[in-house]
Amino acid sequence: MSKYFREISVTIALGLVLLGLAWFAPAFFQGQPLLSLVTREAPTLVVMCGMALVIICREIDISVGSLFSVCSVCAGLLAEQGWPLALVVPAAVLIGASLGAFNGVLVAGLRLPSIVVTLATMVTLRQGLNLARQGLFVTLPEGVQWFGLSQAAGQWTLVGAALVLLVIFGLAMRYLAAGRWVYAVGTDAEAARLAGIRPQWVTFFVFVLMGALTGLASSMNLVQSPQVQPLTGAGLELKVIAAVVVGGVAISGGRGNVWGAFAGMLLLACIAPALTHLHIEAYWEKAIQGAIILLAVVADGLSSRRQKN
Amino acid sequence: MPSGQPTQTPLLTLRSAAKNFGGVRALRGVDFELQAGEVHALLGENGAGKSTLIKLITGAHQPDAGQIILKGRTLDGLTPSLAQQLGVACIYQQPALFPDLTVAENIGLRLEPVKAWRRIDWRSRYTRAATLLQRVGAFLPADAEVRSLSMPEQQLVEIACAVGSGASIIVMDEPTASLTGREQERLFKVVREMRAVGVGVIYISHRLEEIFALADRVTVLRDGESIGTHDVSDIDEAGLIKLMVGREVSQLYPPAESVPGETVLSLRDVGCAESGVKGVSFEVRAGEIFGLAGLVGAGRTELARVLFGLTPVDHGEILLNGKRITPQSPQEAVAAGIAYVPEDRRRHGVVLEMRIAHNITMAVHRRLFPGSWLRFGAESALALDYIRDLAVKCAGPLARGGSLSGGNQQKVSLARWLATKPRLLILDEPTQGVDVGAKSEIHKIIRQLAKEGLAVIMISSDLPEVLGMSDRIGVMRGGSLTAILPGHSDSHRVMSAALGQSENKGAA
Numbered sequence: 001m002s003k004y005f006r007e008i009s010v011t012i013a014l015g016l017v018l019l020g021l022a023w024f025a026p027a028f029f030q031g032q033p034l035l036s037l038v039t040r041e042a043p044t045l046v047v048m049c050g051m052a053l054v055i056i057c058r059e060i061d062i063s064v065g066s067l068f069s070v071c072s073v074c075a076g077l078l079a080e081q082g083w084p085l086a087l088v089v090p091a092a093v094l095i096g097a098s099l100g101a102f103n104g105v106l107v108a109g110l111r112l113p114s115i116v117v118t119l120a121t122m123v124t125l126r127q128g129l130n131l132a133r134q135g136l137f138v139t140l141p142e143g144v145q146w147f148g149l150s151q152a153a154g155q156w157t158l159v160g161a162a163l164v165l166l167v168i169f170g171l172a173m174r175y176l177a178a179g180r181w182v183y184a185v186g187t188d189a190e191a192a193r194l195a196g197i198r199p200q201w202v203t204f205f206v207f208v209l210m211g212a213l214t215g216l217a218s219s220m221n222l223v224q225s226p227q228v229q230p231l232t233g234a235g236l237e238l239k240v241i242a243a244v245v246v247g248g249v250a251i252s253g254g255r256g257n258v259w260g261a262f263a264g265m266l267l268l269a270c271i272a273p274a275l276t277h278l279h280i281e282a283y284w285e286k287a288i289q290g291a292i293i294l295l296a297v298v299a300d301g302l303s304s305r306r307q308k309n
Numbered sequence: 310m311p312s313g314q315p316t317q318t319p320l321l322t323l324r325s326a327a328k329n330f331g332g333v334r335a336l337r338g339v340d341f342e343l344q345a346g347e348v349h350a351l352l353g354e355n356g357a358g359k360s361t362l363i364k365l366i367t368g369a370h371q372p373d374a375g376q377i378i379l380k381g382r383t384l385d386g387l388t389p390s391l392a393q394q395l396g397v398a399c400i401y402q403q404p405a406l407f408p409d410l411t412v413a414e415n416i417g418l419r420l421e422p423v424k425a426w427r428r429i430d431w432r433s434r435y436t437r438a439a440t441l442l443q444r445v446g447a448f449l450p451a452d453a454e455v456r457s458l459s460m461p462e463q464q465l466v467e468i469a470c471a472v473g474s475g476a477s478i479i480v481m482d483e484p485t486a487s488l489t490g491r492e493q494e495r496l497f498k499v500v501r502e503m504r505a506v507g508v509g510v511i512y513i514s515h516r517l518e519e520i521f522a523l524a525d526r527v528t529v530l531r532d533g534e535s536i537g538t539h540d541v542s543d544i545d546e547a548g549l550i551k552l553m554v555g556r557e558v559s560q561l562y563p564p565a566e567s568v569p570g571e572t573v574l575s576l577r578d579v580g581c582a583e584s585g586v587k588g589v590s591f592e593v594r595a596g597e598i599f600g601l602a603g604l605v606g607a608g609r610t611e612l613a614r615v616l617f618g619l620t621p622v623d624h625g626e627i628l629l630n631g632k633r634i635t636p637q638s639p640q641e642a643v644a645a646g647i648a649y650v651p652e653d654r655r656r657h658g659v660v661l662e663m664r665i666a667h668n669i670t671m672a673v674h675r676r677l678f679p680g681s682w683l684r685f686g687a688e689s690a691l692a693l694d695y696i697r698d699l700a701v702k703c704a705g706p707l708a709r710g711g712s713l714s715g716g717n718q719q720k721v722s723l724a725r726w727l728a729t730k731p732r733l734l735i736l737d738e739p740t741q742g743v744d745v746g747a748k749s750e751i752h753k754i755i756r757q758l759a760k761e762g763l764a765v766i767m768i769s770s771d772l773p774e775v776l777g778m779s780d781r782i783g784v785m786r787g788g789s790l791t792a793i794l795p796g797h798s799d800s801h802r803v804m805s806a807a808l809g810q811s812e813n814k815g816a817a
Contacts, residue, residue, distance in 0.1 A: 177674040177675075177681045177682075179683075180674070181674075187663060191657050194639055194649065195672040196640045197674075198640070254662055
């Protein structure tokens, strides 16, 4: 069986869903609604790239949702203060990176399990934000939405930026020595250490990157609406982890790539609009997504068992 | 027969018991007999078959041939639970207790009937634990958490379990390995008391003095065969060592061709508190193979890990090419010119999920990929060079590490480290678990590397290998170097030094 069996099968599944939509609901492919749908997913794609790295490195980060909210609100407040977007975006990235670094220090430096560390930061950041904002929305000044461009231009900019990042990460993981290190650490950290790679630094930087990407994604979300609500990132972590796992990244680390994760994300994102267009009740969305995730995990389990035999 | 014992039906008899693992003949035909009320020592080098023999007795493995007779019953399919029912108990070197439960709970888990819905009678659980602890002379509170106990105290809990189960055959696998002198005395007292009430004890130890202090009889194993059983009063230490090693080094090893050049590595009083290495001094020259012999746990791997910066040196000096180095991490050791091929290649060597080429280049990313872009052409070329030079049998550089046989995995592991262009190569058990053909290929490769001017330290528990391959042999015991012997020394001298006998030459 091909090494890329999982990636290929997800892509085929995505193709089938799109084909089915083209047949039964051609309205799905109308330009403007489709562009809006894709634009809404652009920040998710950016966070997903980071999550793919984290999981390949045999860690997990469930604090990205809270982190996303914190970055969004901070960026929104800065914009409210009259900061230009050219400064707001780097500021959001920086805030994200430092929160990611905090996770990284605890996970890589103190060798604490990432699921517990990020669970703690997830809850702390979320509750801290609730306390500080009391549910208040931030109203953004004129000229922030769509970078002050037309809506279509703004949307294309966001989608383009997200796709460029995807390509960069896809290539870097394959062609950069640093990418190889992430795989090596995720497969066998002790062997990597003996080979002169520093697993703790690799893990730390992966978490910093995760934070920075989340910060960037939050500013990509910011420009899509006139207001920022403090719970904007709730549930994001599950969405990206699901996309990554469906896309063939092994939750046990060391296997998978961002291309597969991208296909997984599109597949999951298609379900809701597809149901709408097919006039099926929207309640089915979560059930179908859950079934897809289950299928992916079962496929991984079976293939890893076959490898062992 | 031990003095004073009337001849009676033995508790346990093994008749020409044999066991193979794959192609490896772990036991070739062992005869062994245990009487009630005797302490019977089992002695042999690493790999002589002691552990396998114990696993047959405890029912963990079934023999391929031969008979096991327990208390007069000839048993065909002995299982661990049946062995327990028949009164066999085994105390391993590492106690298998639950650290978060109390002593009484641990004892209860072993001795009380296993029924999911049974109500636990806490009072009787505690009284029984207290009684048993008292019987084995352990002054421990029954409600102490096992985590808080020292290793010897945990061993005493194990013994209490064995006594409480009414075991009549108790196997003790190197029980004194982690004990101090006084704790050892206390343990001996318990063993003697068990003997007095008719329990048969099988006692495994590398410490000859213990065998003379405690045992009635001793059986020596060598290469999976029982060489002989003797009353302890009829034999001396020299005689035992002779029985243990008694074989010629075969002529299978490639001859030394290189003339050692300048000194590459010199250690002066090197120690590391964390890993228990103490006061090690020796030199290795270019083109020389320095064998490190010793028993398992003698500190050889620990010394290698000190040199490789995994547990950094905290005492003495390491000089590489005359320059003092204090490697704090593998990167620093590699940069200084040291390479370490670790012992357990499946866990720390070849990454089975990764491709062969990626495995080979894993330690040379910075040199091979300046500017950090991977260069697949250069990577393949390097991998192909080593696949050819070391004759790795594989489908190609892009095949997975897991698709290779043990010997070829070892070659890939070696290739990774040769790619770093080291001056000093440390090999830890280079031929462990490798078949005979690949073994001699690896020996030729090691010889060739030495001939090309590499300084080689070869750690090996395979005594013939150390004797046949080494130009000089360092022997370690308890974290220290106890002797440096010339290559092709007789095995008797190496074994004496490894066991801590008086013949030590002193480290040079």
